[in-house]
Amino acid sequence: MKKSLIQNFIQKLRDFTPLGIRQKIGPVIAFVLYVFNVYLRKKRKRPDVLSIPETVDLVVEKNMSVIRFGDGEISLIDNLTLAFQKTNEELSRKLELILKSNRDGLLICIPGIWEKLNGFKSYAYWFNMHHLYRHGHVWKKLLSYKKKYGDTNMTRPYLAYVDRSNSAYVFKKLFSIWANKDVVLVEGSKSRLGVGNDMFDSVKSLQRILCPPESAYDKYEKIKNEALKIDKDKLILLSLGPTAKVLAYDLFLLGYRVVDIGHIDMEYEMFLRKADKQIKVSHKYFNEINERDPEDCCDEKYISQVIAHIE
Missing domain, CATH: 1.20.5 (Single alpha-helices involved in coiled-coils or other helix-helix interfaces)
Structure with missing residues (x-):
């Protein structure tokens, strides 16, 4: 930008x-x-962002597709490099386009950080405050004050919040999105979403397309071409950083239902453990605590779900 x-x-x-x-x-x-x-500045314009429960309810009730924006995407738009995705002019340009899009059936989600931050734990309180200080001008240029956004933390309803009473409800509601559905998950090769927990126990079937865990956008055309082999009656879930936003948008325009679920698996793991901070989980990549080389996963069920591996 x-x-x-x-x-x-x-x-x-x-x-x-x-x-x-x-x-x-x-x-x-x-x-x-x-x-x-x-x-x-009580009269200043603020983006209209649904609460986390409202966001999840809307997605479920309207069968909406979802693309979520957070600090990583905004950093890329602001020409900064992430630990797991280097700066790419084309990627940044596409992220801008998607954030500004307004299409029926597609819910764009952004952080709900525009009012008082008292509901956040101390670390998230200061992180969000600093994020607005550094990148508030980017949000201001790209957001519409006539549009209603979902909360990007719909998939992260636990760790950052003082009041966690809605967490169980939100996870249960999220899992209902893919209950009894044929699902294809596009994820980083070391992410292993749902392995070792019950997140996907309710699906009719689950297949996985594994992608590079870092700088996945370098392989975007290969990833997209593989995704285009998926039948349109299947639900596509994506957990692939900023690359997921572009892929989700392209697939949505072609008639797929797509839901960008991001870090939901690690958030759910923290919820199950009643953790108060991010901790390592066996076999799972977690860039936020610099766990970038987890041990291999030999789970037979997981291996059987892999239909493609793009390196």
Whole structure:
């Protein structure tokens, strides 16, 4: 995304500021801006974002397709590189297009972080505040104030929140999306969603297309061509970082129902363990705690579900 002169100046100033100083003054600036925007600018325009339960209910009741945007996608649009996806101009451009799209049957989800952040645990409170400080200008350029968005944390209803009373309901409702359906899951080769838990116990059938766990967009055409072999009466679930957004959108335009489920599996694992922080889970890639080389998985049921492996 092209930046204004002021944004370019701020970025250059930031680049020349020693990391130690940035780490001290960054949170202070972010907090001041947060207080100003939320408590003093009460008439400022805010995106209209459904709550997490409202989002899941809408998806289930209307059989909607879902594409979720978070800090990773916005960082790429803002020309930054992620640990698991390097900067790609074409990818960034497509992410912008999708975020601005408005199509019947497709729910675009964004973080519900535009009001008071008191409902978040301390780490998420400060993370979201800093995210808005760094990337708020990107959201402002791309969001519509006439549109209703879902909450991107529909698949992450547990760990970041003070009140977790809705977590069980949300997971149960999410799992009903694929209950008794033929499902194809497009995921990173080390993600292994649902292995070792009951997340997919209710499906009629489950097949998996395994993709590169990092920089998957480099293999986008191969991934897309494999996905196009899927029958349109099957539900496609995607957990493939920013690449999932582009693939989901392209498949949606071709008549598939697609649901971008992202980190749902690791969130569910944390819920089952009643964890208060992100922890390692055997056999599963988790970039957020730098678990990028988990042990191999020899589960026979999992192996039998793999219909394609793109390397």
